[in-house]
Amino acid sequence: MARAGARMTLWRVIAICAVSVAAAVGAWNITLSSIDARLERSLILTLRALETEIDRFRYLPSVVGEDARIRRVIEQPEAPGAVLDANRYLAQVLGLSGADQLYLMDGQGVTLAASNWDSPASFVGHDYNFRPYFRDAIATGRGAFYAIGVTTGVPGYFLSARIGRGDERPGVVVVKIDLDPLQQAWAQAGQAVAVADADGVVFLSGNPGWLYHPLHGLDPEARGRLARSQTYPGRDPAGAAPLMQGAAQWMFDASGARLRSRTADFGEGWTVVAASPVRPALLAALIAGAAAALISVLGLALAKTQAQRRQLVALRLRQSEMLERKVAERTQALGREIEARRQTEAELRAAQEGLVHSEKMAALGRMSAAIAHEISQPLAAMEATLTAAGLGVARDPEKTATRIETARNLIRRMQRTIKHLKSFSRKDTAALARVEIGAVVASALELVAPRARAQGIKPKVVAPDGPIFAQAGRVRLEQVLVNLLLNALDAVEGQPGGAVELRLEAAPDAVRISVRDSGPGIAPEDLPRVTEPFFSTKQDGEGLGLGLAISQAILAEIGGRLEIRSTPGAGAEMVVTLARATEEEEA
Structure with missing residues (x-):
């Protein structure tokens, strides 16, 4: 039985792997087809852009060569003013056409006139007979060649046309076209597009890392041809790594990432290449494979779940009855627990109220x-x-x-x-109300007045004029003040010149009542504990040690707080802070 189950599991794993691989291969091929279609469109647009840019200037050398000033320089180069007139004419035509440079050479390849005749990088006097565009123009009438300028160091596309008929002395008119705007447009659009010459060397590309790299390795003949024509001076295409390795449909960028590529031939003997990363295809394959595997696993799991569900129905019915019984028992237990907690809370509240009342009675006893x-x-x-x-x-x-x-x-x-x-x-209610603090202070002072007179002390009261209102409970606040005043009287009892001061201050959002005495103060080690229940510094055991603890608890209930400050030998100060009633409440 166990061996049969293991075989079934193995077959399921094999089936899942087969489905996953098939889905991955299908997604890979579909995505590659989409990439190829996009590359074909990119090639068409690139070819049209190249053709349009070059056709703008293709007939310019022939048209310029028909001008009398140009023919005069060829026939009579020593004639006064002939070269100057030709230079000015070439510069004027250049400005109107938008080309990069325009110049005239004699039959030996020496430049006679140029549009840049008056610049430091003038072509005038330079011999360019080694350039293929010159030799092709002399031999066939027209020439075209892309190269880096040996004089300016600026790359461009050279179009040439031979002038002169019959027995006339021959000459060659050359226009240099700047194709860099195309390259910049490809780079800005993020297009991995490149144009390679007849030897397979990339001279235009939207990827700067491809420039002057060969598509494939250069043979010795191509290397010699590039050296003789000085096509790319200052560059070493022969020493650069080839961009294509193996199948023609694959390229590699500068980082070594694999690219899908498509090529097309251009009329100048060039090869136009469009490439795209295969990462989307790889990602699509991985996602499709993973999705297929997941769906297969889920399908098998669902089938197995359906088979097991019937077996679990009876068990769940029995478990449901048991669960209902346990829920009912737990509900009853929770009900009893909640009732016990409510009773405990009621007892705690009653004990707290009794403790507060007991402290009142203790204060009356004092x-x-x-x-x-x-x-x-x-x-x-x-x-x-x-x-x-x-x-x-x-x-x-x-x-x-x-x-x-x-x-x-x-x-x-x-x-x-x-x-x-x-x-x-x-006993006071727990509800807060708008309370006039001056009246509460007066009541508390009258309650402790007999004790104060018995000690021969008259508490000093400092309060602003007019009523001050706060949110509090009158009786509970009165109990707090009585406790603080009795503690102050206890502190100065038996001391000559003992004094107790009660100060009432009103802030925009708070009311502060401070009770200060001139007693011995509270020791620093006792100060953190004075609000603890049953803690007392009285030596005679008088009181329960609950006065300050209950006062702090009462203030917390009515939204106030108690601060205790003391300097040993200089007395103590108890400060009560309450929320002041808003102007609307006072109105």
């Missing part, structure tokens, strides 16, 4: 002695006042009325103290 004194003193004064009023009700009714009013004021004082205690001790 103030209990001063509060008892605050209430007992008015009670004793009221008793004495009422006793004196009872004794003097008959003798002096006016004094009695004054004493009764004094007793009422004492009662109001006790009621006010009790009202503040009731307000402070009640």
Whole structure:
């Protein structure tokens, strides 16, 4: 059974490889056919461009040779003004025709007149009888040759025509055409196009790396011919690497990349070459092969999946029932877990609220002695006042009325103290509201006033004029300020000249309340821990060590923050920062 499965797998792999190779070969051939068609079109356009550019000047040498000034120089080169007139005429024709150079040679190949007669690189007086275009013109009447100028070093295409009839002295008119614009156009268009001469040497190309390279290796005869005619002075085509190796349809660029090429013959004995990288064909073959392999694998996998699916249906049905049962059990467990978390969160919130309320009660306990004194003193004064009023009700009714009013004021004082205690001790809601900070500060100061008077301290209050509003909870903010004021009073207790200052400042987007004392300050090692629960620096064990921790938690709930600054020996400062109510809210 295992051996049969292995054979089946092997045949499947062979089939996939065969399909992949067939797809790759097909894509390669199709892409090459597309490249060949594009190269054929490029060749047609290149041939037409060459023909058009050359035909513009093909008849110019013959036409120029018909002018009387040119014939006069041939017949009478020593005649006064003959050469000058010919030079000027050639320069004028050159300007009108757009050619590169125009010049006249005698029957021995010596230049008699030229369009560049007045330039340092003048052709006048130079012997060009070694050039094929001169020899062909003398022999057949016309000549054409592409070469690098031996005088100017500038390449160009030379068209020549013999002048003179019968017994007249012969001469040759030559026009030099600049084909570099064609080359620049090919380079700008990114066309890998080249034109090679009859010996196979590339002299025009859109790829600068191909210039003066032979298409194939040069034989000794071609090398001697190029040397005798000085076709490419300063260049060494014989020593350059051939561009085509092996089959004529393949070339190589300067980087060694393989190119697909097509060639066509031009009427001047030239060969026009158009080439294109085969990378697109290679890429298409790779993609087609990979796609075919992938599709084959997917097809086989799909077939196998279909076969296995029937086997899995029954198993999935059983697994579905088991999964549904497990999902139901898990859903019930999650429901119980969610309910337990909700209950735990409710208990935590209740414990937090209880802890906050306990801290309030602890603060009231710290103030209990001063509060008892605050209430007992008015009670004793009221008793004495009422006793004196009872004794003097008959003798002096006016004094009695004054004493009764004094007793009422004492009662109001006790009621006010009790009202503040009731307000402070009640539980606050969690909702934020627009709160007038000055009123909260005043309430907190009245709550700690008995404790402050018991210590002989009157807190100093610095606040701007006018109401200041912030987003907070009134009772919770009041608890924070009471805790900070009690801590400040604890810090200066027993110190001569102790002072506590509460400062209220308003910024455009924030409200700051700072409570500063002149106590001994907080040790640097204790400063990071003062907001930790149950941490206290009091030596007598008074308090739970929760005041600052709860104050920080309350401020976090109402969107504020607490900053603690201290310098040992110079007191401590607690700064509360709240978000100020917007102008729309204040309005």
